[in-house]
Amino acid sequence: MTERAHEEGLRPVDVVLTSAQNKQAIKELIEKIEQYRKGRDVYVVGVTNVGKSTLINAIIQEITGDKDIITTSRFPGTTLDKIEIPLVDGSHIYDTPGIIHRHQMAHYLSAKNLKYVSPKKEIKPKTYQLNPEQTLFLGGLGRFDFVSGNKQGFTAYFDNELQLHRTKLAGAGEFYEKHVGSLLTPPSKKKWQIFRS
Structure with a gap:
């Protein structure tokens, strides 16, 4: 994944393979976010319908035990505006609307x-x-x-x-x-x- 990101001109500081559905590596992801954010806000960005809200729900559930804070859907474009989730240190995690990619099949189904x-x-x-x-x-x-x-x-x-x-x-x-x-x-x-x- 890092190699592919570099091909596209991106320079990720780290990569964590995770599954919000199976709760796989969520703790590791939280640790990495904390390690790199240094008190700053976190923005979750990506194309529509890839599971950004589901991932944030898994993070929130791991930290607080609360379930399904953010509404998720299999329909593209469900998150219409950024959603702000406060963190204990005064910063936030932002769930952003998905980026519409014209070659993504989900928009044609x-x-x-x-x-x-x-x-x-x-x-x-x-x-x-x-x-x-x-x-x-x-x-x-x-x-x-x-x-x-x-x-x-x-x-x-x-x-x-x-x-x-x-x-x-x-x-x-x-x-x-x-x-x-x-x-x-x-x-x-x-x-x-x-x-x-």
């Missing part, structure tokens, strides 16, 4: 289909045996082309309800155009028209 890109249950990996020149469609959201090599297994980590579909690479483009929004969903046909523009 209906509420019904959003569950496929923001799963709430533990993801069970699925392994597909692919021959060369086969394509694996990820609903209508994307595709994986296995161009050449020996037959091998590929493991996919997606929402358990997202329908993956295998087909021949040679006709994959036409297959997609014909079936996106019906056999290959999400997105719906209507949302796909917006997504492709």
Whole structure:
């Protein structure tokens, strides 16, 4: 992660891999925040629908025992204004509205289909045996082309309800155009028209 951040011109002082859902490494994250903030305010920033509010709730619960202080939702743009959470030393943690990224799929999906890109249950990996020149469609959201090599297994980590579909690479483009929004969903046909523009 640090390497990727550097490629984008960012210089993180530290990286903590954490899960607000499973309460994994929350204590370590709190310790790192305290180590680096030196009495200053903390701003939680990121694109919409990545779990900023959920993470802050996990931090608050770890510190105070209070649950679900901030309303969370799987719908993009739920946090409409910054939310100020006071800390004991007079500084604050700020939950900021998500940054809208035009390439983020969540903005092109209906509420019904959003569950496929923001799963709430533990993801069970699925392994597909692919021959060369086969394509694996990820609903209508994307595709994986296995161009050449020996037959091998590929493991996919997606929402358990997202329908993956295998087909021949040679006709994959036409297959997609014909079936996106019906056999290959999400997105719906209507949302796909917006997504492709």
